Amino acid sequence: MSESYDLLVIGAGMAGSAAASKCAAAGWRVAIVDALPYGGTCALRGCDPKKILRRGAEIIDDARLMRGKGIDAGDLSINWSELMKHKHGFTDPVPQNMEDGLRDQGVQTLHGTASFTGPNQVLVSGTTYEAAKVLIATGATPRPLDFPGEEHLIDSTDFLDLESLPPRIVFVGGGFVSFEFAHIAARAGSSPVIVDRGARPLKSFDADLVELLVERGAGAGVQVQSRTSITRVEKAGAVYRIHLDRGGTPAVLDADLVVHGAGRVPDLARLDLEKARVAYGKRGVAVADHLQSTTNPDVYAAGDSADTPGMPLTPVAVFEAKVAASNMLKSGSTAPDYAAIPTAVFTIPELVRIGMLEHEARDAGLDVDVRYNDTSGWYSNYRIGETAGATKILVDKATDRIVGAHLFGSGYAELANTISVAMKHGLTTRQLKSATAAYPSTGSDLGSMI
Structure with a gap:
């Protein structure tokens, strides 16, 4: 059995949904598919739920800052399970609301793992779909780690669904995820440690301001160990024993939870891109400036799936997807404008x-x-x-x-x-x-x- 569409979008996050809506509004026959609930990382497993949890941490921090200045913080604390329930109040309705919205716009919504079987053919749950154009917007997945015991780590998705917060948490990697979650955990009563192999964390930010952030975080209970590599992680009962290398000197750190915050890579492994004659690399699908595949003119890519100069940010992914949709609709060659993105x-x-x-x-x-x-x-x-x-x-x-x-x-x-x-x-x-x-x-x- 086979069905045909003008556009098939693989990935029902904010980017893929934006492109599907745009092309459907122009009269195209559009389908979208995802193996996960609709909504993508940002709305369900990233930006939005993280910022809700951060709000609890902000309240604690704000009260502490005003201690002795008219505010008696007393035993003010975060009730993690109630804060998590508040988060679910936002995230839980998202998949159905997004799917309903797409259907109202005439988009066919599909569920299952998508894989190419040819340049214009995509297999989903036993059905092959033909598409004049395909947009890949599958986002990113945690980067594979290279030390024994990496299977003991949880990722950011798991952290954002924790029913309770343990007292000792180690975050692996000195990037966004580790710092944001560590700052939340510290205000929620945990003792977080960020282990980073580099000389300094957050390397894409101004070094002087990063130093101030690390100092401010230390005062709130966030410890950063730079120039430190993890050699292995062992489970010893309920405790995780983390073996470290600090410039040639071995060390051991015990924790109740170890979180993967060491970066993400394009989530392309299950797509069988070779069968679609789509070239790709470590940074994603190889695309021209206007987001068209360099090897298959009927395939486009946007967001974390595409090898572009854009930062791995949801707003960037969304406007890339809109540009890609416009180029598909008009046979155009417009390139995204990446200027001055915060x-x-x-x-x-x-x-x-x-x-x-x-x-x-x-x-x-x-x-x-x-x-x-x-x-x-x-x-x-x-x-x-x-x-x-x-x-x-x-x-x-x-x-x-x-x-x-x-x-x-x-x-x-x-x-x-x-x-x-x-x-x-x-x-x-x-x-x-x-x-x-x-x-x-x-x-x-x-x-x-x-």
Whole structure:
């Protein structure tokens, strides 16, 4: 049995759903398939549930910061099971709501593992589907680890479904997942340790601000062990014994839970891409600038599935999918615009980057004015009792335009959105300063930062 579609989307996350909706609205016959519940990583197993759990941690942290300043925090604590129930109140309805929404738009919703059987043929649960175009939007999966005992680790999906939080947690890897979850766990009463093999964690962020984040996290109970590799993990009863190598010196660390936070890779293994004559590598499907496969013109890819310059962020995946859909509909060759996209590590406080790092700006031949501010004593931080905060804005002296913005502080992820718009549309710092902001607000600090 075979069915035919104008477009078959593999992956029912935010990106795949966006492309399916766009093409269905244009009158195409569209189907979408996923082996997991509809909604994807961000809504179900990543960004959104993580931020709900972070809210509990924020409340604890905010109360502690105001201790002795009029607030008696007392025995304020997180009830993990109730917080998790609150999270499920958001995530549980998502799959059905998303599937219903797609069906209302005329999209055929399929369930099962998809694999190519030919350039335009995809097998799902025993049925072969023909498609004039196929979009691969399968996202990413935890990176395979290379030490004995890696099977004892849980991943981010498992962490976001924990019924209870154990007292000692080790996070493997110094990236987003480890830092965000460790900051939540510390405020929830656990003692988290981040083990990172690199010289410093969060390597894609400004080094000076990362140092401030590590220091602030240490004060909240988040320990970071850099230049440390895991050689093996053993289970000893209810405890996990983690064997470490610290620059040639062996060490042992015991934990009640070990969490994989050492990065993700494109989730392509089950697709049988060779049968579709689709080239791919470690970074995903090989695509041209307009997201079309370099070896099969009927296949497109977006998000973490595609080897593009875009950051592994849900908003990036969504606009890539929309661009891919537009190119399929119009036989176009439009490339996504990756300029001035903010990325944030939602620790407490958060760490944000937009645009270039200092060395990148100088390597590009720009003469930049580095405008650094220690904002820890500014009113917006004093008001909430926060003692950590800094910003570093890189301004091209020739144009007076911001080419890089690096922020560490409470509420700075929201401030980053204003900077992103300014960078994307070429506003100068003089133009930004000419705007009158609502005062006193964190946003009103922007004029002083630049």
